[in-house]
Amino acid sequence: xxxxxxxxxxxxxxxxxxxxxxxxxxxxxxxxxxxxxxxxxxxxxxxxxxxxxxxxxxxxxxxxxxxxxxxxxxxxxxxxxxxxxxxxxxxxxxxxxxxxxxxxxxxxxxxxxxxxxxxxxxxxxxxxxxxxxxxxxxxxxxxxxxxxxxxxxxxxxxxxxxxxxxxxxxxxxxxxxxxxxxxxxxxxxxxxxxxxxxxxxxxxxxxxxxxxxxx
Amino acid sequence: xxxxxxxxxxxxxxxxxxxxxxxxxxxxxxxxxxxxxxxxxxxxxxxxxxxxxxxxxxxxxxxxxxxxxxxxxxxxxxxxxxxxxxxxxxxxxxxxxxxxxxxxxxxxxxxxxxxxxxxxxxxxxxxxxxxxxxxxxxxxxxxxxxxxxxxxxxxxxxxxxxxxxxxxxxxxxxxxxxxxxxxxxxxxxxxxxxxxxxxxxxxxxxxxxxxxxxx
DNA sequence: GTCTATACAGTGATAGAC
DNA sequence: GTCTATCACTGTATAGAC
Numbered sequence: 001x002x003x004x005x006x007x008x009x010x011x012x013x014x015x016x017x018x019x020x021x022x023x024x025x026x027x028x029x030x031x032x033x034x035x036x037x038x039x040x041x042x043x044x045x046x047x048x049x050x051x052x053x054x055x056x057x058x059x060x061x062x063x064x065x066x067x068x069x070x071x072x073x074x075x076x077x078x079x080x081x082x083x084x085x086x087x088x089x090x091x092x093x094x095x096x097x098x099x100x101x102x103x104x105x106x107x108x109x110x111x112x113x114x115x116x117x118x119x120x121x122x123x124x125x126x127x128x129x130x131x132x133x134x135x136x137x138x139x140x141x142x143x144x145x146x147x148x149x150x151x152x153x154x155x156x157x158x159x160x161x162x163x164x165x166x167x168x169x170x171x172x173x174x175x176x177x178x179x180x181x182x183x184x185x186x187x188x189x190x191x192x193x194x195x196x197x198x199x200x201x202x203x204x205x206x207x208x209x210x211x212x213x214x215x
Numbered sequence: 216x217x218x219x220x221x222x223x224x225x226x227x228x229x230x231x232x233x234x235x236x237x238x239x240x241x242x243x244x245x246x247x248x249x250x251x252x253x254x255x256x257x258x259x260x261x262x263x264x265x266x267x268x269x270x271x272x273x274x275x276x277x278x279x280x281x282x283x284x285x286x287x288x289x290x291x292x293x294x295x296x297x298x299x300x301x302x303x304x305x306x307x308x309x310x311x312x313x314x315x316x317x318x319x320x321x322x323x324x325x326x327x328x329x330x331x332x333x334x335x336x337x338x339x340x341x342x343x344x345x346x347x348x349x350x351x352x353x354x355x356x357x358x359x360x361x362x363x364x365x366x367x368x369x370x371x372x373x374x375x376x377x378x379x380x381x382x383x384x385x386x387x388x389x390x391x392x393x394x395x396x397x398x399x400x401x402x403x404x405x406x407x408x409x410x411x412x413x414x415x416x417x418x419x420x421x422x423x424x425x426x427x428x429x430x
Numbered sequence: 431g432t433c434t435a436t437a438c439a440g441t442g443a444t445a446g447a448c
Numbered sequence: 449g450t451c452t453a454t455c456a457c458t459g460t461a462t463a464g465a466c
Contacts, residue, residue, distance in 0.1 A: 015432080036458060047434055049461085054432095058459065119341070125396045126337045137401050144402055164407050165418040168399045169388040175396075176387025181340045184383045186352050187359055192379050203380040210429030211422040230450095251441060262451050264444085273442065 016054040018044040020065055027065075028116030032123060037061070063135045066124060069117040070139035076104040077143040081150055094154040094212060098170070098205045101147045105174055106204070109197040115180075122179035155212060170208045177204065231269040233259040235280055242280075243331030247338060252276070278350045281339060284332040285354035291319040292358040296365055309369040309427060313385070313420045316362045320389055321419070324412040330395075337394035370427060385423045392419065 013021070022044035026035045037058050041048045055061045080100035084092040108114030124132045148167060155163065177200055185193050194200060228236070237259035241250045252273050256263045270276045295315035299307040323329030339347045363382060370378065392415055400408050409415060 037460090038458075049435080050433070052460065122341045125391075125398070126334070126341065126394045133397065133401060136398065140398075141402060144398070148402070161407070162418070164399055164403060165409070165415075166422055168392070168409050169419065169422050171396075171398060172388040172391025173384040174387075176340075176390055177383070179341045181386075181390075182348065183340070183351065183355075183359070183386060184379050186348060187356060187363070188379060192376070194380070194383050200380075203377070204384065206429050207381055207384050207426040211426040214421050214425030252443090253441075264451060267443065268450075 015044075015046050015050050018046060019051050019054065019061065020068070023061055023065055024113055024116060027120065028112045032062070032116075032120055059131065062120065063131070066117070066120055066135055067139055069113075070121075073104045073108070074139055074143045077101060078146065080104070081143065081146045084150060091153045091156065092150055094151070094209050095205055097147065097150045097154050098208055098212075099201070100150075101143075101170075102174055102204060102208075103201055105178060106197045106201045109178065109180075109195070109200075118178040118180075122175055125175055151212070158212070166208075166212050166214075169211060173204055173208060230259075230261050230265050233261055234266050234269065234276065235283070238276055238280055239328055239331060242335065243327045247277070247331075247335055277335065278347075281332070281335055281350055282354055284328075285336075288319045288323070289354055289358045292316060293361065295319070296358065296361045299365060306368045306371065307365055309366070309424050310420055312362065312365045312369050313423055313427075314416070315365075316358075316385075317389055317419060317423075318416055320393060321412045321416045324393065324395075324410070324415075333393040333395075337390055340390055366427070373427070381423075381427050381429075384426060388419055388423060 019040060023035070023040045026040060026043060037051050038048050040061070041051050044050075051058070051061055055064060077100065080103070081097070084096055084100060086092055108118050124136055144167075148163065151167065152158070152160075152163060158166075177194060180195060234255060238250070238255045241255060241258060252266050253263050255276070256266050259265075266273070266276055270279060292315065295318070296312070299311050299315060301307055323333050339351055359382075363378065366382065367373070367375075367378060373381075392409060395410060
């Protein structure tokens with residue numbers, strides 16, 4: 001049995017794996033941006049240059065973390081979108097499409113690592129650098145296109161322009177909710193909160209469905 | 216006539232003013248976060264310690280910049296919300312309330328400084344530190360409460376829980392659109408964009424109004 | 431190949447000289 | 449009051465040990 005060089009991550013893992021796990025734990029504890037690479041490598045019990053050797057840069061570590069967390073969401077979305085019930089005309093119900101798209105994302109809020117990932121995602125959405133764009137696209141373009149097609153089927157009369165705008169608005173409500181900005185909480189002096197993932201999903205599906213059906 | 220120590224900002228301004236102007240210009244050119252305090256003070260033609268002397272920290276400079284840009288928006292909102300047309304029952308039209316709230320924010324996208332501010336705002340929304348919260352609150356809590364009251368009047372049958380959730384979703388569509396994440400643009404290979412502030416306002420009002428009216 | 435020690439330029443911040 | 453000198457720390461790069 002190998003002795004632990006640090007008790008912060010499982011000792012028998014490979015160096016890159018230790019770095020990723022330590023990074024994710026620190027991010028979920030203290031938020032992204034306030035954690036330096038040196039803290040990560042120290043917590044992982046590896047040399048401070050190891051992160052650069054294995055990943056190339058701090059941003060590359062973030063991207064790797066993002067990609068590996070995003071994949072299960074995309075797969076779950078894919079599966080749910082593929083399993084949609086169709087009516088006699090072969091079209092799915094709007095609410096079912098929305099749920100299939102939104103639930104895998106909002107369910108992340110149920111675990112601390114999910115919340116950390118969610119912050120990472122929100123940050124990536126709002127940094128316009130080309131690299132981040134590609135990372136987001138690699139993870140989500142495919143399922144976004146699937147969702148757009150399913151929505152077009154569910155809303156055969158909706159013009160593409162409106163479809164795109166409303167999909168964009170839906171992403172806004174989703175990302176904003178996932179990021180937990182806390183504005184409503186501040187406004188209502190914490191007598192109301194948006195942290196309940198299940199209630200959020202139901203409320204969001206109703207709100208967004210009505211928006212998609214607007215004249 | 217004072218000779219210019221730099222041609223980057225008006226030479227006769229006070230030091231703090233020069234710093235703020237230089238900061239805003241650099242942010243709008245290169246985005247926030249990639250600009251160091253030393254670059255700002257150099258561009259402003261002042262000593263590198265001046266920013267700390269006058270503001271206390273880099274974050275304090277950002278907050279000051281944010282607050283002074285936010286104030287006109289809040290004032291415009293206040294004026295538009297106060298000037299709402301009321302029907303015979305003394306209630307405003309939902310769409311009018313939404314427009315009064317959303318237009319001052321979305322109009323920012325029409326100028327480069329507005330876009331820079333908008334990014335700053337999006338970034339602030341997603342950093343959960345207590346300080347930033349207070350900054351956002353100081354700028355926007357008042358008009359948010361005004362908007363909530365007007366919305367409650369326009370939608371007398373809507374329960375408070377639903378009102379809060381839907382207001383939260385509206386903030387999501389607004390902030391997300393203002394931040395221009397470019398996801399739809401990537402999905403449609405730039406054959407469609409969400410950068411038109413006027414079209415965005417109209418689409419958003421329709422979408423959000425339907426969401427607020429959902430059963 | 432994997433990892434380490436070490437160095438480097440640039441950051442935000444500050445104490446203390448002028 | 450203003451500015452210089454300096455601090456501890458960041459992300460990054462590389463030469464060389466195992």
